[in-house]
Amino acid sequence: MTPTAWEIRNTxxxxxxxxxxxxxxxxxxQPSDLDEGLRTDRKPGGCGVMHRDIMxxxxxxxxRILKDSQDDQDAQLVIRYGFGPNRTLSGTLGDGITAxxx
Numbered sequence: 001m002t003p004t005a006w007e008i009r010n011t012x013x014x015x016x017x018x019x020x021x022x023x024x025x026x027x028x029x030q031p032s033d034l035d036e037g038l039r040t041d042r043k044p045g046g047c048g049v050m051h052r053d054i055m056x057x058x059x060x061x062x063x064r065i066l067k068d069s070q071d072d073q074d075a076q077l078v079i080r081y082g083f084g085p086n087r088t089l090s091g092t093l094g095d096g097i098t099a100x101x102x
Contacts, residue, residue, distance in 0.1 A: 003038045008054045011037035016058075016081055026082045028066060031055065052077055 003011075011034050019027035031051035056065075059079060067078040 003050075005050055005054060007038060008034055008051060009058070012054060012058055019081075020083045024083065026080050028078055028080050029055065030067075030076065030078045055079055 012029075015029065015033060015037060016027065031048060034051055034055075055077065056079070059065075059081070062082045062084055064080045064082075065077070066080050067076055069076045
């Protein structure tokens with residue numbers, strides 16, 4: 001079953017919160033990392049459009065795209081999310097949902 005945008009956002013927020021609480025200065029994520037939390041199966045290395053959209057919308061100043069390949073055969077995305085003093089996960093996530101609502 002295909003995950004909803006809400007489920008993808010929830011999973012991304014959970015991964016970012018866990019990494020931040022563990023004291024890491026940053027975490028590098030790719031769409032397959034979200035799939036593990038969602039328990040979904042997609043082709044290896046593939047990057048779903050919804051995953052890509054949500055992951056980039058969740059970026060904040062200081063975050064970086066480390067790899068972005070949109071080749072139809074093997075689309076890949078890797079984003080480094082940083083946890084500096086300005087990072088907050090309680091902002092608006094779109095569709096009127098905030099991290100506090102999660």
